[in-house]
Amino acid sequence: MLQKLLNRLTVRHIFFDLDRTLWDFEMNSRETLEELFYELLASRTNMAAEEFIKIYHKHNERLWSEYQKGAIKKEMLRWKRFQLTFKELGIVDNALAQQFDKAYIARSPQKTNLFPGTIETLLYLSKHYRLHIITNGFLETQSLKIDNAGITPFIQHMTTSEEAGHQKPEAGAFEYSLKKTGAKVKNSIMVGDDLEIDIVGASNFGMKQVFFNPEKQKHNFHPTWEIVSLLELKHIF
Known part of the structure; x- marks a missing residue:
C-alpha cells in the first residue's frame, strides 16, 4: 500500500x-482475415483459412519490420503483404491484393475485442x-x-x-x-x-x-x- x-x-x-x-490485435485481425478469405478468396484456392492466415502473418511481420526501419512506405506495406500471400497461394492478382487491403483496413478497426x-x-x-x-x-x-x-x-x-x-x-x-x-x-x-x-x-x-x-x-x-x-x-x- x-x-x-x-x-x-x-x-x-x-x-x-x-x-x-x-x-486485442490478434483476435481482431484473425476475425477480419477469416471473413475476407471466405468472401473473396476461398473459391480460388483449396487452402484452408488457417493456412492462409499463417502465410499472411509471415509476410506482414517482415514488411512491418521493413516499414519500421523506413525501408518501405505504408502504402506499399498494406497491399504488398496480400500480394505476396496470394503469390504463395499461386494467385497473381494485384487488383485482388488491393481490394483485400482496402477491405481489411476498413473492416479490421470495426472489431471491438x-x-x-x-x-x-x-x-x-x-x-x-x-x-x-x-x-x-x-x-x-x-x-x-x-x-x-x-x-x-x-x-x-x-x-x-x-x-x-x-x-x-x-x-x-x-x-x-x-x-x-x-x-x-x-x-x-x-x-x-x-x-x-x-x-x-x-x-x-x-x-x-x-x-x-x-x-x-x-x-x-x-x-x-x-x-x-x-x-x-x-x-x-
Missing part, C-alpha cells in the same frame, strides 16, 4: 501502447491519472479502433508515429508524446506488450515501464514492473 501511495504521488501520466496491449479487464482498468486509472496512447500504427485506423471499442472517453491524447515523425523505440516518439501531453519523464509511465519497442525504448528514454506479458515470454530485461493481466495495474497504481 505504501508503494502504491508513492506511485500516486509521483505519477501523473500513463502512456499505453494500443495494439496487443489494450486492443479488447484484452480482459481493459475497460475496468482504464475506468479505475482515469480517476487518478491522465491516460494517453503512443502507437506505431496509422492514425486513421487507430482512431477508429479506440472509438469502436469504446475506450476513447478514457484517453486524453493519442500520438502516432506518423504524427511524431518517429517510431517507438526511437526517443523522438516518446519526446514528442510528452511534449504534446505536457507530461514529464519523471511523472510518466509506459505500458506496453513489446519488450524492445515499448519497454526498452521507454527505459532508454528514462521513463518507468510496465511490461504487459500475458504470454509469460522469457527475457533477461528488468522492467520497472511486469504484469500478465491489465487488472494488475489497479494494484500498482
Whole structure:
C-alpha cells in the first residue's frame, strides 16, 4: 500500500501502447482475415483459412519490420503483404491484393475485442491519472479502433508515429508524446506488450515501464514492473 501511495504521488501520466496491449490485435485481425478469405478468396484456392492466415502473418511481420526501419512506405506495406500471400497461394492478382487491403483496413478497426479487464482498468486509472496512447500504427485506423471499442472517453491524447515523425523505440516518439501531453519523464509511465519497442525504448528514454506479458515470454530485461493481466495495474497504481 505504501508503494502504491508513492506511485500516486509521483505519477501523473500513463502512456499505453494500443495494439496487443489494450486492443486485442490478434483476435481482431484473425476475425477480419477469416471473413475476407471466405468472401473473396476461398473459391480460388483449396487452402484452408488457417493456412492462409499463417502465410499472411509471415509476410506482414517482415514488411512491418521493413516499414519500421523506413525501408518501405505504408502504402506499399498494406497491399504488398496480400500480394505476396496470394503469390504463395499461386494467385497473381494485384487488383485482388488491393481490394483485400482496402477491405481489411476498413473492416479490421470495426472489431471491438479488447484484452480482459481493459475497460475496468482504464475506468479505475482515469480517476487518478491522465491516460494517453503512443502507437506505431496509422492514425486513421487507430482512431477508429479506440472509438469502436469504446475506450476513447478514457484517453486524453493519442500520438502516432506518423504524427511524431518517429517510431517507438526511437526517443523522438516518446519526446514528442510528452511534449504534446505536457507530461514529464519523471511523472510518466509506459505500458506496453513489446519488450524492445515499448519497454526498452521507454527505459532508454528514462521513463518507468510496465511490461504487459500475458504470454509469460522469457527475457533477461528488468522492467520497472511486469504484469500478465491489465487488472494488475489497479494494484500498482
